[in-house]
Amino acid sequence: SPIEASKRRAAYKAVEDHFDTSYKYIGIGSGSTVVYVVEAIVAKGREVTSKMAFIPTGDQSKQLIIEAGLPLGSIDALPPVEEIPTKMGAEDALDVATGQQDLGLKGKRQSLDVAFDGADEIDEDLNCIKGGGACLFQEKLVATSAKKFICVADYRKLQPRLLTSWQTIPIEIAPLAAPTIKRILITLGSPDPKIRQGGSAKAGPVVTDNGMWIMDAPFRPLLISADIKDGVKGDGEGGVWEVHQLGRRLKRIVGVLEVGLFYGRNGIQVANAGEEGGGQKP
Ligand code: DER
Numbered sequence: 001s002p003i004e005a006s007k008r009r010a011a012y013k014a015v016e017d018h019f020d021t022s023y024k025y026i027g028i029g030s031g032s033t034v035v036y037v038v039e040a041i042v043a044k045g046r047e048v049t050s051k052m053a054f055i056p057t058g059d060q061s062k063q064l065i066i067e068a069g070l071p072l073g074s075i076d077a078l079p080p081v082e083e084i085p086t087k088m089g090a091e092d093a094l095d096v097a098t099g100q101q102d103l104g105l106k107g108k109r110q111s112l113d114v115a116f117d118g119a120d121e122i123d124e125d126l127n128c129i130k131g132g133g134a135c136l137f138q139e140k141l142v143a144t145s146a147k148k149f150i151c152v153a154d155y156r157k158l159q160p161r162l163l164t165s166w167q168t169i170p171i172e173i174a175p176l177a178a179p180t181i182k183r184i185l186i187t188l189g190s191p192d193p194k195i196r197q198g199g200s201a202k203a204g205p206v207v208t209d210n211g212m213w214i215m216d217a218p219f220r221p222l223l224i225s226a227d228i229k230d231g232v233k234g235d236g237e238g239g240v241w242e243v244h245q246l247g248r249r250l251k252r253i254v255g256v257l258e259v260g261l262f263y264g265r266n267g268i269q270v271a272n273a274g275e276e277g278g279g280q281k282p
Pocket of ligand 1: 029031033034119120130131134135136139
């Protein structure tokens with residue numbers, strides 16, 4: 001299908017441009033697009049990949065690495081990251097410590113050389129909605145531990161703003177906190193946050209690889225930096241938020257483990273394979 005072909009083109013382009021044989025630690029995301037990233041890496045040959053460790057972002061990602069015959073690593077077995085630069089201001093350090101930092105940072109401190117992952121939607125500032133596959137916590141843990149984060153996506157995913165075609169922000173939560181978190185989300189302007197149910201796959205809520213639940217919270221399209229420059233506030237008035245402002249508030253709600261908003265600004269690099277295929281968005 002044209003979509004599968006576009007995913008595959010984006011994945012091969014991403015590996016061509018962002019996978020180096022000198023790398024040691026490579027993060028592997030979750031979902032269907034990242035399968036093609038692994039296929040492209042395997043094609044580099046065992047003499048290249050056998051010297052590396054591939055870090056999963058959940059059970060599906062782990063299975064994908066094992067079945068591809070790639071050496072499996074683990075995020076908690078990596079060398080400790082170097083100190084977060086102390087010259088960073090308190091606000092920035094808080095952002096880094098809370099995973100709110102831009103994934104385009106060319107940090108030295110991260111221990112993974114690169115992380116490849118998909119996304120559910122990407123806006124013009126290269127912010128992403130992630131969590132359609134309920135793997136967002138380990139995805140963000142790996143993404144924020146990587147020197148560069150390569151989001152691999154077909155043309156359907158790029159939208160002018162987040163929540164244009166994708167409707168909800170996935171939030172990974174402690175089950176006990178669900179009722180309180182739901183109430184707080186409603187006060188933040190989410191009309192109808194819902195606990196993700198397993199449907200025919202599982203009676204009751206989806207349970208994540210971390211033993212948590214997913215709350216899917218609808219919001220109005222999230223403003224980007226251009227809107228703020230045009231003077232629109234994005235502080236929740238009328239339920240209209242800017243990406244970072246909402247992300248910070250969601251992250252601080254008691255019982256929230258992680259929020260399915262990944263921040264670009266400095267530029268997550270997206271191998272956006274539009275119809276013409278394989279365009280690289282710097
Ligand atoms: O859950 C996620 O964020 C995944 O990356 C996922 O949603 C992307 O899935 P896809 O590559 O199958 O579209």
